[in-house]
Amino acid sequence: xxxxxxxxxxxxxxxxxxxxxxxxxxxxxxxxxxxxxxxxxxxxxxxxxxxxxxxxxxxxxxxxxxxxxxxxxxxxxxxxxxxxxxxxxxxxxxxxxxxxxxxxxxxxxxxxxxxxxxxxxxxxxxxxxxxxxxxxxxxxxxxxxxxxxxxxxxxxxxxxxxxxxxxxxxxxxxxxxxxxxxxxxxxxxxxxxxxxxxxxxxxxxxxxxxxxxxxxxxxxxxxxxxxxxxxxxxxxxxxxxxxxxxxxxxxxxxxxxxxxxxxxxxxxxxxxxxxxxxxxxxxxxxxxxxxxxxxxxxxxxxxxxxxxxxxxxxxxxxxxxxxxxx
Amino acid sequence: xxxxxxxxxxxxxxxxxxxxxxxxxxxxxxxxxxxxxxxxxxxxxxxxxxxxxxxxxxxxxxxxxxxxxxxxxxxxxxxxxxxxxxxxxxxxxxxxxxxxxxxxxxxxxxxxxxxxxxxxxxxxxxxxxxxxxxxxxxxxxxxxxxxxxxxxxxxxxxxxxxxxxxxxxxxxxxxxxxxxxxxxxxxxxxxxxxxxxxxxxxxxxxxxxxxxxxxxxxxxxxxxxxxxxxxxxxxxxxxxxxxxxxxxxxxxxxxxxxxxxxxxxxxxxxxxxxxxxxxxxxxxxxxxxxxxxxxxxxxxxxxxxxxxxxxxxxxxxxxxxxxxxxxxxxxxxxxxxxxxxxxxxxxxxxx
Numbered sequence: 001x002x003x004x005x006x007x008x009x010x011x012x013x014x015x016x017x018x019x020x021x022x023x024x025x026x027x028x029x030x031x032x033x034x035x036x037x038x039x040x041x042x043x044x045x046x047x048x049x050x051x052x053x054x055x056x057x058x059x060x061x062x063x064x065x066x067x068x069x070x071x072x073x074x075x076x077x078x079x080x081x082x083x084x085x086x087x088x089x090x091x092x093x094x095x096x097x098x099x100x101x102x103x104x105x106x107x108x109x110x111x112x113x114x115x116x117x118x119x120x121x122x123x124x125x126x127x128x129x130x131x132x133x134x135x136x137x138x139x140x141x142x143x144x145x146x147x148x149x150x151x152x153x154x155x156x157x158x159x160x161x162x163x164x165x166x167x168x169x170x171x172x173x174x175x176x177x178x179x180x181x182x183x184x185x186x187x188x189x190x191x192x193x194x195x196x197x198x199x200x201x202x203x204x205x206x207x208x209x210x211x212x213x214x215x216x217x218x219x220x221x222x223x224x225x226x227x228x229x230x231x232x233x234x235x236x237x238x239x240x241x242x243x244x245x246x247x248x249x250x251x252x253x254x255x256x257x258x259x260x261x262x263x264x265x266x267x268x269x270x271x272x273x274x275x276x277x278x279x280x281x282x283x284x285x286x287x288x289x290x291x292x293x294x295x296x297x298x299x300x301x302x303x304x305x306x307x308x309x310x311x312x313x314x315x316x317x318x319x320x321x322x323x324x325x326x
Numbered sequence: 327x328x329x330x331x332x333x334x335x336x337x338x339x340x341x342x343x344x345x346x347x348x349x350x351x352x353x354x355x356x357x358x359x360x361x362x363x364x365x366x367x368x369x370x371x372x373x374x375x376x377x378x379x380x381x382x383x384x385x386x387x388x389x390x391x392x393x394x395x396x397x398x399x400x401x402x403x404x405x406x407x408x409x410x411x412x413x414x415x416x417x418x419x420x421x422x423x424x425x426x427x428x429x430x431x432x433x434x435x436x437x438x439x440x441x442x443x444x445x446x447x448x449x450x451x452x453x454x455x456x457x458x459x460x461x462x463x464x465x466x467x468x469x470x471x472x473x474x475x476x477x478x479x480x481x482x483x484x485x486x487x488x489x490x491x492x493x494x495x496x497x498x499x500x501x502x503x504x505x506x507x508x509x510x511x512x513x514x515x516x517x518x519x520x521x522x523x524x525x526x527x528x529x530x531x532x533x534x535x536x537x538x539x540x541x542x543x544x545x546x547x548x549x550x551x552x553x554x555x556x557x558x559x560x561x562x563x564x565x566x567x568x569x570x571x572x573x574x575x576x577x578x579x580x581x582x583x584x585x586x587x588x589x590x591x592x593x594x595x596x597x598x599x600x601x602x603x604x605x606x607x608x609x610x611x612x613x614x615x616x617x618x619x620x621x622x623x624x625x626x627x628x629x630x631x632x633x634x635x636x637x638x639x640x641x642x643x644x645x646x647x648x649x650x651x652x653x654x655x656x657x658x659x660x661x662x663x664x665x666x667x668x669x670x671x672x673x674x675x676x677x
Contacts, residue, residue: 032564035563035564035566038563038566040563040589041563041564044559044560044562044563044589047559047588048556048559048560082355085355085356085357086356086357086358086359086360087355087356087357087358088355090360142393144355144357145357146357146398147391147392147393147394147398148395148398148676148677149395149551149577149580149677150357151580151604163588170588235552238555238584238585238588239551239552239554239555239580239581239584240580240583240584240587241551241580241581241584243550243551243552245550245551245552246550246551246552247552248548248550248552286556286560287560287563287564290543290545290557290560290561290563290564291560291563291564293542293543293544293564295518296518296545296546297518
């Protein structure tokens, strides 16, 4: 019985998320009909989910381990700016479009590793360390860009690659799919993933079990930074420009998606599938609201309600699991 | 389940090495163009006898941080205007979005005893008191763009016309679509909670109403490229057939255009807002959906400097019959199209 409910718990939680998404889709079809259920619109929803989605995958790892990364939005901004300065654009013209991609990923990764080093080795609380990075990365982005929008010009191959649609689906959606699949594999099928859950569930026991917690933490924030770099590449491709305002408040969207998806904010339990569903719920919500020409303020209220309901449901399921398994 | 498929140390090491190499490659984060371009913004200059050098005046200038293209152009244009006069010394305080800092900047100007102050407040209400202080100390204050709450706080006020922007955009769209009452008109607004956005939308609605059109779809972005792209992508998805779009702000317009391009749509024409150089270039080239943009003058602080000089030198505005600099100047929101873009290009700002 206890084993069965342990299996049923996650399935039920996923069921709730799928139900929520289906409900939104039904509302979308009922109010928008053909306009909602067209291939073009579904691709719009998925493309909109791509940036938040990719960043949320990295965030899932950090939160599962009991940490938090408030800096991802600012790091997306910094990476987008660094990867679109004229110096980078000239290098991209001379050597190839990949220079832009590698620069964005590198900036994200380095920022993430700095976060990780501060949290793991500097013993700075994650909330504070990443809050500091949020402020600093945004400031650095503003200085580099001079608060101007940096349009990428004359690097056509970059847009040829990222704005293309293999099999009818935009490259950026494929990137989201690949990152989500890689994240799922890493979290569920590797020692690294099991260690992440263990560190979040019980750091002391994990340490005694021989997990090198500090190094592990460093890697986790590195992953979050790297996904922020990938998010920056997607944003560059979508907007054709880098800007220090890119990714503003993205960290909150990512945390909301992760938590709504069923990952425990306290750590010890994480789900990539849940995160993906959480991201899709929010981007579908935005889409349905615009489809019906509704006020964006009402949308914000709906978003808040979804977050609260999801967390209440989580707690309810968690309590039930405890009761049935003991 | 097999274990240790991924060796974290090696993977991370490889990533770190690549990262270091990449950052070295683009090591500098310079934004210097390869060939230096000289594009100092100089508008059409009308020469009057007022421009003859008069008494030497020191003008204090304070404005919010240049965190978007338009605001950057505000300060640049004010500096450029002051440069033209050998009798003007413009003291520019560092742009700030902190009202406390801005108040202390004005207090500094008062202590120093400048001859006039040009002030674009971050928040008009918050800066009213210190502006009153300056006026009481005998220093004329020229209020730009965001109004003080007391009429005694400024000698003269230079305002843009947000309602008029909406009217200009709506009237232009009416002219283009007038004979088709079923035409689908969409609006991409800025931050909805700001009075300026509400004024623009109201003007737009009123002008469209005049010719029997209405706003069929409306989204609000946040004046940023990212939000412009996101909102427009949804909007285009929601409306499969559009005839005209008005986008309130050319800074967010870069994102708006990216979304239009991504969606491969071109059955409509787009009217911009504010008047960036980027949009004017597109209007001039004629090979995009951008057909017009409505000016919200980024030269209004430059006008402020000109008026401050006249007030400080006890001169009057030369093309008016009445004596004395007017209490208030509200600027016009003209529509820039392919026909007149040449004239406006010099005041287009880099977003």
